[in-house]
Amino acid sequence: MTSAAALPLRERKKAETWAALHEAAASLALERGVDHTTVEAIASSAGVSPRTFFNYFEVKEDAIVGLREPVLEASKLSGISVTADDLVGQVSRLLMAVAWTAIGGTDRARRRLLIAQYPNLGRRHMDYMVKAERLVTEGIAGLLAQDPAWSVGAEGFGPEEAARMLVMIAGVPIRFNLSSADYDPVEGISEETLDPSLTLLHHLLRKLS
Incomplete structure (x- = not known):
C-alpha cells in the first residue's frame, strides 16, 4: 500500500485527517466506551469539524475500527x-x-x-x-x-x-x-x-x- 509520505499533498492531507479521526475515535472508545464516544468528541479531538468527520466515515463505529471502502486495483x-x-x-x-x-x-x-x-x-x-x-x-x-x-x-x-x-x-x-x-x-x-x-x-x- 502506498505510504502517506509518497502521496501528493492533497491526498496526503486526506490520509492524515483520516488517521487523526481514527486515532481519536479508537482512543476515546477505549477511554469512555463506544456508547459515550460521540462524533462531536471525535472531531474535536482530531481538530476538525463534525461535518468534516462525515467526509471520511459514515458512522462513529467505522472510525473506531478504522474501516473504509474496499478497493480492487x-x-x-x-x-x-x-x-x-x-x-x-x-x-x-x-x-x-x-x-x-x-x-x-x-x-x-x-x-x-x-x-x-x-x-x-x-x-x-x-x-x-x-x-x-x-x-x-x-x-x-x-x-x-x-x-x-x-x-x-x-x-x-x-x-x-x-x-x-x-x-x-x-x-x-x-x-x-x-x-x-x-x-x-x-x-x-x-x-x-x-x-x-x-x-x-x-x-x-x-x-x-
Whole structure:
C-alpha cells in the first residue's frame, strides 16, 4: 500500500485527517466506551469539524475500527488468469488483499480488543468484508464474461453466478484460518499462512470430484 509520505499533498492531507479521526475515535472508545464516544468528541479531538468527520466515515463505529471502502486495483484483477489450475487460490489471495484495503490503522491489538469488547464493532467489520467480497465477485464476473470457456455459462448458470460461487469457494480457506485455534488476530492472515489451507481445499475438491 502506498505510504502517506509518497502521496501528493492533497491526498496526503486526506490520509492524515483520516488517521487523526481514527486515532481519536479508537482512543476515546477505549477511554469512555463506544456508547459515550460521540462524533462531536471525535472531531474535536482530531481538530476538525463534525461535518468534516462525515467526509471520511459514515458512522462513529467505522472510525473506531478504522474501516473504509474496499478497493480492487485494476492491476491486481488483471493478474488473475481464469484458465489457470490454481484459479481458486488466485481468487482467495485477491479476496484477502481487497479485504485488507478496507482496514486502516496499524494498531491491530487495539482493534482486536475493541471488537472483543463491543460485538457491534465486529458486525460492522463484517459488513465491510461483505463489501470486499462483492467487489471481487463483480471483478471476477467481468473476467469470466470475457473468456469463451466461461462466458457460455455452465449448468444453466451464467458468468455472474459462476463468479459468486467461485468467490464463496475461495473464501473457505480464509474462514478456515480465521476459525483455527492458533489464529492470531493481531498478526492476521498472510499468503504463507493461507497456503496450507488452500492445499487442503484442493485436496478435498479432488477427493470429492
